Amino acid sequence: MTKREILxxxxxxxxxxxxxxxxxxxxxxxxxxxxxxGVQLLGVPLRDYNPxxxxxxxxxxxxxxxxxxxxxxxxxPNAKYQAMSFTMMTRLEYFTGGPAHYKVTTxxxxxxxxxxxxxxxxxxxxxxxxEHKDAQALDRAVNQEExxxxxxxxxxxxxxxIILAYLAKNGDFDRLVAKHRSDMQLxxxxxxxxxxxxxxxxxxxxxxA
Numbered sequence: 390m391t392k393r394e395i396l397x398x399x400x401x402x403x404x405x406x407x408x409x410x411x412x413x414x415x416x417x418x419x420x421x422x423x424x425x426x427g428v429q430l431l432g433v434p435l436r437d438y439n440p441x442x443x444x445x446x447x448x449x450x451x452x453x454x455x456x457x458x459x460x461x462x463x464x465x466p467n468a469k470y471q472a473m474s475f476t477m478m479t480r481l482e483y484f485t486g487g488p489a490h491y492k493v494t495t496x497x498x499x500x501x502x503x504x505x506x507x508x509x510x511x512x513x514x515x516x517x518x519x520e521h522k523d524a525q526a527l528d529r530a531v532n533q534e535e536x537x538x539x540x541x542x543x544x545x546x547x548x549x550x551i552i553l554a555y556l557a558k559n560g561d562f563d564r565l566v567a568k569h570r571s572d573m574q575l576x577x578x579x580x581x582x583x584x585x586x587x588x589x590x591x592x593x594x595x596x597x598a
Contacts, residue, residue, distance in 0.1 A: 390495070392437045393417060398496045399433055399444055402503040406510045407431070410518070424522045427452040430475070431514070445490045446481040448514060450521055455552045461589065462548065462582040476549050477527055477539050484513040528557035532565060543573055544583045555590045562590075 390398075396417050403420055404412070412420040412431065419432040432447040455476045465471055481489035491502045521527055531539050532554055539546050547569035554562045566587050575581055 390440070390442075392435065392439075392442065395442050395444075395493065395499070396433065396435060398499045399435070399493075402499050403431060403433070403446075403510075406503060406507055407515070409511075410515060422518065424450075426454060427476075427522075429518050429522075441492055441494050443490050443492050446514075447478055448481070448484070448517065449475040449478045450518075450527060451475045452524060452527065452556075455524065455549060455556060458552050458555075458586075458590075459545070459548055462586045463545070464582070475541070476553070477521075477531060478541050479538050480540055481509075483538060484509050484517070524553055524556035528553040528559050532559060532561065544581070547573060548583055548586050551587065551590060555594065562594075 400414055400418070400420060404414065407420065410422055412422040412429075415421045415430075418435065419430050421431075422429045428451045430447075430449040430451070432449060433444055434447060435442055435444045451474065456471065456474050459474065459476075460471045463471070463474075465474070485506075493499050493502060521530060531550055539549070541549060550569065551562065551565055553559075554565050559565070569575075569583065570577065573583070575583060577584060577587075
């Protein structure tokens with residue numbers, strides 16, 4: 390099978406197991422579901438070792454309000470790429486509790502993986518999407534409850550963290566700023582997108598107050 394063919398089989402398998410949701414195919418390697426002010430995505434990273442393929446799943450959520458703030462300070466001037474960014478991303482391993490990369494060669498292999506993942510999709514991934522549709526819920530997950538859930542690389546992950554805290558009016562905002570600066574070994578007076586973002590959010594909070 391070609392890469393395109395195996396992707397088609399994988400996404401068809403996912404559509405079957407997501408039949409209780411409103412996820413629809415987008416492109417060739419992801420399924421998306423609209424939420425108020427954003428989108429949720431189940432992506433399929435796939436490696437081609439013809440004739441064998443290895444795939445997993447990425448669980449992503451985008452809040453447009455968060456991304457509008459983020460891209461004031463991101464290094465991506467292209468509107469097309471800005472529209473493709475996500476506020477939070479986690480990997481399938483978070484839901485399986487262990488390694489989650491699957492080797493497949495045939496459609497039967499994909500069906501077997503789908504059977505193995507059916508409970509994870511139904512009992513963990515779908516409820517996660519249902520429960521995380523706004524800044525308050527994402528702030529709780531990223532900043533309060535689920536350490537390590539967000540795998541977005543630095544400094545984007547740290548920037549999204551404090552944006553979510555700001556939007557959710559999280560009282561731990563200053564503590565999170567200090568923690569992220571410590572993790573990144575970043576002094577407050579260094580010219581850096583994270584520091585510019587902190588200044589912007591604090592200024593807006595003062596104005597709102």
